[in-house]
Amino acid sequence: MHLNIRNIGLNFDKDxxxxxxVWAPKASIVSTLLEDRAITLDLERAPHGYWILKTDQIKPGDLYWVILDDEQLPDPASLSQPQGVHGPSRAVDLLHYVVPNDNKWINYPLNEYLIYELHTGTFSPPGxxxxxIQQLDYLNELGINAIELLPIASFPGRRNWGYDGVFPFAVQESYGGAEGLKALVKACHDKxxxxxxxxxxxxxxxxxxxxxxxxxxxxxxxxxxWGSAINFDDNGCDGVxxxxxxxxxxxxxxxxxxxxxxxxxHAIKDFGAVHILQEISRRTAILSAQTGRIHYLIAESDLNDPRYISDVQNNGLGMDSQWIDEWAIDLNKGLEAILELDKFINKDSTCVIPFSSDGVFVHPPIEIRVSKSDKSAFLSQA
Known part of the structure; x- marks a missing residue:
């Protein structure tokens, strides 16, 4: 299969x-309905609970449903939900949405990241x-070389903090969808x-x-x-x-x-032989070897557990970094944050951060959360 084709959901090859x-292990019949043309196509049962279809009748832009034992549902691996989370899915050709002229981009070493966290819906007037993209020059002037987007997976309505997403593969349409995200990636890398x-x-x-x-x-x-945990180690977890x-x-x-x-x-519960984070780390390393691009996995955890950033070969979970977020100060004291962070890293006894760097298991970047009710930023420094 082509390197740029997902192994789940609806995708197109180069032709x-x-x-x-579709993964539906308990279904008896699975089909897809092309809404605009009222065409129904049956999927064939495949091993391990999957159902598959290969066809030239589905085109990019088509609205479609998955019919699961006569129940009409959006595709759980949908790439686009133009009518919201309860509407039909839209076929997207990811090969068409290639990030243009991006081969010259080389990711920074993680310890050089200076990060600005932002919420797409509130960072700019258009949301x-x-x-x-219109504010990238401003971020450059600040000295920022990395932005962190709060979650953009499709959620109900037009505005959301991001943590109520229900279609992990579908970029929120009100933000600009898949095409808008790729345009942002190109613009950021160009800057x-x-x-x-x-x-x-x-x-x-x-x-x-x-x-x-x-x-x-x-x-x-x-x-x-937030309720029941994702099934990463219970019966039937392979497809999950x-x-x-x-x-x-x-x-x-x-x-x-x-x-x-x-x-x-810390809320990902997996006590199986291979933790899901280990497998994500392993597969990311394989992808990086194939593409030649550098990718990082950064964990948010409140456990201060060195296993998260230890190598998979040593039974670690293989993350490249984890946040320290136990210390927060007001936005107007940003300079103080930088100065105290320098003391923290250099083990200066006058540092006011209320824990010792000797007992904190992190890799750079180290996060100092600087916040205020009307604005927030993440400042990171190795």
């Missing part, structure tokens, strides 16, 4: 032939990826700015979450502050694991995202 792959994307692999939002209709995506063995691994790879491979910030990994 424009469509491949649809879109295009609005961010010397890396892009970190915040992804959520510990829960799904409540509205528009159709995953349980398709398979055992959740488990009652564990609970998170592959779903989220493919999601991580898609952002790197197809959108040229430079790093993923994995939300609240």
């Amino acid at each position: 424009g032939v469509a491949f649809l792959k 879109t990826f295009g609005g961010i 010397g700015i890396a892009i970190i994307l915040d992804v959520v692999y510990n829960h799904m939002g409540p509205e528009g979450n159709y995953l349980p209709k398709f398979g055992p995506y959740f488990t009652d063995q564990y609970h998170t502050p 694991r592959e779903f989220f691994i493919e999601n991580a790879l898609m952002w790197f491979r197809d959108f040229h995202i430079d790093a993923l910030r994995l939300d609240a990994v």
Whole structure:
């Protein structure tokens, strides 16, 4: 299969032939309905609970549904939800959305990242990826060389903090969709700015979450502050694991995202032989070897556990970094944050950060969260 084709959902090869792959292990019949043309196409049962279809009847831009035992549902691996989380999915040709002239971009060493976290919907008046592009010169003037986007997976409505996403592969349409995101990536790389994307692999939002209709995506063995945990180690977890691994790879491979910030990994429950983070790390390394591009995995964790950033070969989870976010100061004291961070790194006894660098297990970047009610920024310095 072509390097740039996902192994889940609806995709197109270089000749424009469509491949649809749906994981629905308990379904008896699976088909797809092309809404605008009222065409129904049956999928064939494949091993391990998958259903597949190869056809030249589906074209980019087509609206389609997945019919699961007579129930009409959006594709859980949809790349676009133009009518919202309850509407039909839209066929997207990822090979068409190539980030142009991006081969010259070389990702920075992680310890050189100076990060500005932003919310796409509130960072600019338009509240879109295009609005961010208009502000890149401003970010350059600040000395920023990396931006971190809060989650952009499709959610109900037009504005959301981002942590209620329910279609992990679909870029929020009100922000500009897949095409808008790729334009932002190109513009950032042209300006010397890396892009970190915040992804959520510990829960799904409540509205528009159709995953349980398709398979055992959740488990009652564990609970998170947001409800049932994602099923990474219970019965039937293989398809769930592959779903989220493919999601991580898609952002790197197809959108040229430079790093993923994995939300609240302490709420990812996996006590199987191979932790899901280990597998994401391993598959990311394989992808990097294939493409020659450098990608980073950054964990958010409140456990201060060195296993997250230890090598997989040593039974670590293989993350490249994890945040320190126990210390926060007001936005107007940003200079103080930088000075105190320097003391922290150099083990200066006058440092006011309320814990010792000797007992903190991190790799750069080290995060100091500087916040205020009307604006926020992340300042990072190795």
